[in-house]
Amino acid sequence: MTRFLTIVFCLAFGAAAASAQCGGGGVTGVPDLDQSLVTWGLGAGESATVFVVPDGTGEPLTAAHRPAGTPVDATIHLVLLDPCDFPIWNFPREDMWLESGDGGLVPCNGGTVADSQTDPNGHTSWSAxxxxxxHSQSVCRVLVNGMALGQPLPLHFVSADINGDRQVNLADVALFAQAYASPYGFAADLHPNGVVNLSDIAVMARSMGAHCP
Structure with a gap:
């Protein structure tokens, strides 16, 4: 009888511990990076580029560009799950952000965090x-609590802040001129379409003086 009660107690304790770890599916829990899902609308082998500005006046991810310049919705979706596959909701948006694989994307404070905290389904996104x-032609990674989640995405970034000092000024104009004069300077393709032309000059002029909030 004593052994039976011990087994029952251990099973009950184990279930309670698992429930605590999983958060019961209704409160903020500990994310499982293997269970959680990152998706976006582009297919395998496809890539996109989005124009960013330190003050947030760049393009939304919903208006990114394919290599030839055609518009594409590059919204990134994240479903955050705990170790028991329960959705984690109300997870803070500031603890989920984007980074480029080579560090070429230089965010302002909180500049690449998720659009919102996770909803009751554990979902949030990056669309704004x-x-x-x-600038970066490397991959884009989704980070949760500083840990990379899922496969990296072929999302690239360009900015009028070419040197990445979080402001657009004459130093960037000089770098833009150098890239503009090259056969193809990715950093100067601010209206991403695979060529550097007058449309990129207009974008550069419009962004002059922009800086982090």
Whole structure:
């Protein structure tokens, strides 16, 4: 009888511990990076580029560009799950952000965090304009609590803040001129379409003076 009660107690304790770890599906729990899901609308082998500005006046991810310049919705979706596959809701947006694989994307404080905290289904997204500078042709990673989640995405970034000092000024104009004069300077393709032309000059002029809030 004593052994039976011990087994029952251990099973009950184990279930309670698992429930606490999983958060019961209704409160903020500990994210499981293997269970959680990152998706976006582009297919395998496809890539996109989005124009960003430190003050957030760049393009939303919903208006990114394919390599040839055609518009594409590059919204990134995240479903945050705990170790028992329960959705984690009300997870703070500031603890979920984007980074480029090479560090070329230089965000302002909180400039690449998720659009909102997670909803009751554990979902949040990145669709609004980012507040950042720099440029990157590397991959984009989704980070949760500083840990990369899911496969990196082929999302690239360009900015009028070419040198990544979080402001658009004459130093960036000089770098833009150098890239503009090259056969193809990715950093100067501010209206991403695979060529550098007068449309990029207009974008550069419009962004002059922008800086992080």
């Amino acid at each position: 304009p980012l507040r950042a500078g720099g």
